[in-house]
Amino acid sequence: MLKYLLITLAGFLGSYHCIGMCGFIPPLIKHRSWLIGNILYNAGRIFSYMFLGFLAGYAGMFFHKIEFQLFQKGLAFFLGIGMIIFGLQITGNIKEKGIPGLDIIFETIASILSKFREHPFFLGMFNGFLPCPLVYAFLLQAMFESNPLKGMLVMFSFGLGTVPAMLLSSKLFQILSPKLRKRLASLSGVIVILLGVWVLLRAFGIGHHH
Numbered sequence: 001m002l003k004y005l006l007i008t009l010a011g012f013l014g015s016y017h018c019i020g021m022c023g024f025i026p027p028l029i030k031h032r033s034w035l036i037g038n039i040l041y042n043a044g045r046i047f048s049y050m051f052l053g054f055l056a057g058y059a060g061m062f063f064h065k066i067e068f069q070l071f072q073k074g075l076a077f078f079l080g081i082g083m084i085i086f087g088l089q090i091t092g093n094i095k096e097k098g099i100p101g102l103d104i105i106f107e108t109i110a111s112i113l114s115k116f117r118e119h120p121f122f123l124g125m126f127n128g129f130l131p132c133p134l135v136y137a138f139l140l141q142a143m144f145e146s147n148p149l150k151g152m153l154v155m156f157s158f159g160l161g162t163v164p165a166m167l168l169s170s171k172l173f174q175i176l177s178p179k180l181r182k183r184l185a186s187l188s189g190v191i192v193i194l195l196g197v198w199v200l201l202r203a204f205g206i207g208h209h210h
Helices: 002-013 015-022 034-065 069-091 102-116 120-127 133-144 148-167 169-175 178-203
Strands: none
Touching (some): 069 178
16 A cells, blocks of 8 residues: 555656646646546546556566566566666656657647547546656556556556646646755655665565565
C-alpha cells in the first residue's frame, strides 16, 4: 500500500510536467459544466493510463514466466536503470533530447483533438497516450509488477496523483512560484529514482523474499 501512495505522491509532485506537455488540451474542453467537463477529461486520461498499465503488467507477467532466472534478473536490471534515467530526466540532471519534428506532431494532435472538444472523456483518452517521461517511468514499474491488475493499479495511482494539478492548474500554478514548482517536480523525480533503486535491489535478490 505504501508503494502505491508513493506513486500517487510522485504523480502529484510531478504534475507540472503534465501541465508543461499537455496544458494545451484542457482549454479545448467545451462543456456546459467546467467541473464535469474536467472530471470527464481526467477520467479519460486515467482510463488510458490503466489500459497501458494493464498491457505493461501483462508483458511483465509473460517475462516473469520465463524460467531463465538470469533473463529475469537482466530484465529487472534494465527496468530499474530505465526508471533511474527517467527520474534523472525529471529532476533535470539529464537533459531530455528533443525529437525532430515533435512540435509539428503536437500541433497535428491538437488539431485532431479540437474536433473532440465536446467529448472531454475522449480528449483525456488521447492525452493519456502522449509521450511523457513520468508516464514511461511508472509503466516500467507496472511491467515489473508482472501482473496486469497490479499494473493497472500502479497507473491508476499515478493518474490519481496528477488530477489535482490538472483540475486546478490555472489557479494552482498562479499560487506556486516557478522555483517551488521546480522543487516539487524534482522531488517527484527522486521518488522515481528510489523506486528504480528498489527494482535494482530486487534484481539482485536483496529485500525480496519468496
